[in-house]
Amino acid sequence: MKEKLEGEGQTDRTDVAIIGGGAAGFFAAIACAAANPELKVAVYEKSSAFLSKVRISGGGRCNVTHRPLETRDFAARYPRGERSLLSLLHRFAPRDTLEWFEARGVRLKTEADGRVFPTTDSSQTIIDCLVDSARGAGVSLHAHHEARALERIQGGGFRVRFVSGKETVTRKLLLATGGVRSTSAAALAESSGHSLNDCVPSLFTLHLQESWLKQIAGTSVADAIISVPGMSLKERGPILATHWGLSGPAVLRLSAWGARKLHAVNYCFPACIQWLPNTSPEALEAAWKDRRERMGARTVMNCPLSPLPARLWEQLAIQAGFGRDDRWSKAPRGLLSRLTEQVLNSRITVMGKSLNKEEFVTCGGIQLDQINLRRMESRLVPGLHFAGELIDIDGITGGFNFQAAWTTGWIAGQSMAEEAHP
Numbered sequence: 351m352k353e354k355l356e357g358e359g360q361t362d363r364t365d366v367a368i369i370g371g372g373a374a375g376f377f378a379a380i381a382c383a384a385a386n387p388e389l390k391v392a393v394y395e396k397s398s399a400f401l402s403k404v405r406i407s408g409g410g411r412c413n414v415t416h417r418p419l420e421t422r423d424f425a426a427r428y429p430r431g432e433r434s435l436l437s438l439l440h441r442f443a444p445r446d447t448l449e450w451f452e453a454r455g456v457r458l459k460t461e462a463d464g465r466v467f468p469t470t471d472s473s474q475t476i477i478d479c480l481v482d483s484a485r486g487a488g489v490s491l492h493a494h495h496e497a498r499a500l501e502r503i504q505g506g507g508f509r510v511r512f513v514s515g516k517e518t519v520t521r522k523l524l525l526a527t528g529g530v531r532s533t534s535a536a537a538l539a540e541s542s543g544h545s546l547n548d549c550v551p552s553l554f555t556l557h558l559q560e561s562w563l564k565q566i567a568g569t570s571v572a573d574a575i576i577s578v579p580g581m582s583l584k585e586r587g588p589i590l591a592t593h594w595g596l597s598g599p600a601v602l603r604l605s606a607w608g609a610r611k612l613h614a615v616n617y618c619f620p621a622c623i624q625w626l627p628n629t630s631p632e633a634l635e636a637a638w639k640d641r642r643e644r645m646g647a648r649t650v651m652n653c654p655l656s657p658l659p660a661r662l663w664e665q666l667a668i669q670a671g672f673g674r675d676d677r678w679s680k681a682p683r684g685l686l687s688r689l690t691e692q693v694l695n696s697r698i699t700v701m702g703k704s705l706n707k708e709e710f711v712t713c714g715g716i717q718l719d720q721i722n723l724r725r726m727e728s729r730l731v732p733g734l735h736f737a738g739e740l741i742d743i744d745g746i747t748g749g750f751n752f753q754a755a756w757t758t759g760w761i762a763g764q765s766m767a768e769e770a771h772p
């Protein structure tokens with residue numbers, strides 16, 4: 351005889367069931383309960399903790415959104431879903447996010463690069479706000495509830511079965527289960543008859559074959575260009591050398607725009623770095639000439655070219671073929687040309703990407719043409735809604751992914767509130 355699981359046979363009834371206690375699920379729940387306080391709204395989360403990605407986001411500071419830009423400019427920061435988001439952002443914009451949190455007592459600050467954080471620099475502030483707002487709006491929160499199967503009920507509504515054996519019967523259902531990285535994660539969405547665009551990682555760092563960059567781990571350059579020849583991928587911004595290769599905003603953006611192309615080559619490809627994007631080969635030749643004349647007795651390695659960090663300069667000089675004692679006065683022309691090449695076009699070989707846990711976001715998800723975006727509701731299954739990273743929308747770093755979660759969650763919540771009259 352089958353052993354009875356804890357909770358087996360128990361059936362909850364609710365008006366709105368939200369599967370996934372992350373950013374999108376919480377935002378939807380709060381929007382729904384606030385818009386229609388008579389509704390019974392419940393959030394079901396598989397793990398023991400709600401909002402665990404919010405906790406680790408932004409290095410523990412939670413980059414809530416990005417400085418409000420003109421809507422078209424904002425939407426252009428999404429490699430997947432730009433056009434769809436454009437209409438959604440007109441309904442719940444980054445400015446609305448700022449007002450939403452500030453109205454609930456969270457003070458926010460915008461950093462020079464446009465990223466918005468709580469002034470406490472702690473993601474716990476955002477978690478506390480979301481949990482308190484949900485409880486205040488009467489949302490019931492259920493941890494340790496992993497949804498295993500969905501079933502449509504004749505005449506309307508859904509039955510959700512949990513791994514524990516427990517069930518919930520609901521009028522409206524929202525799937526906000528986050529980025530799909532495994533077949534089991536895709537199964538729930540697919541079981542409802544929806545198709546997912548292939549899911550691959552986005553926002554990852556790069557592993558390099560070359561060891562010289564790894565030797566200067568921790569060194570960063572504020573303004574450099576990384577490009578991938580033959581793939582039309584080029585990003586400009588800060589680049590950071592790490593123990594495994596390269597990271598930093600320019601690298602992460604490159605991985606977002608190139609998520610599918612880089613996956614297709616199994617993350618093995620040649621790339622180039624322009625360490626001084628505003629400098630021409632002629633300007634460097636002139637700089638070398640000046641050094642030969644004015645600093646001839648000094649070693650090449652001891653005269654870094656501003657604003658390059660000294661450790662990077664030293665490695666570039668070594669890659670060009672200079673020895674530690676080589677002086678400017680005796681620097682051969684051939685090596686100086688190679689130094690110019692290193693500064694303006696360092697060639698590197700990428701041999702992989704960061705580990706799964708370091709990937710920030712999933713590229714791919716439920717196909718947008720299967721969703722009525724005005725309500726974030728399935729076109730195939732009335733009453734079933736979607737929000738957050740589960741759908742085929744993802745942004746670059748800088749607060750864009752949370753903004754997509756807030757926007758789609760809020761619209762789904764409003765829509766379910768209108769339709770789920772008890």
Ligand SMILES: Cc1cc2nc3c(=O)[nH]c(=O)nc-3n(C[C@H](O)[C@H](O)[C@H](O)COP(=O)(O)OP(=O)(O)OC[C@H]3O[C@@H](n4cnc5c(N)ncnc54)[C@H](O)[C@@H]3O)c2cc1C
Pocket residue numbers: 369370371372373374375394395396397400401402403404406407408409412413414415495496497498526527528529538708709710711737738739740748749750751752753755
């Ligand atoms: C390390 C890291 C840092 C990041 N930093 C930022 C940042 O600073 N700014 C930014 O904009 N974005 C950031 N992101 C991306 C951002 O966290 C996500 O895009 C966002 O959390 C997506 O929200 P979501 O609610 O759709 O999914 P999630 O936050 O992933 O929430 C989904 C929830 O559903 C639950 N779940 C899954 N399956 C089931 C099931 N079957 N039953 C019940 N529950 C289930 C999961 O346990 C999870 O709690 C970061 C991501 C990572 C990994």
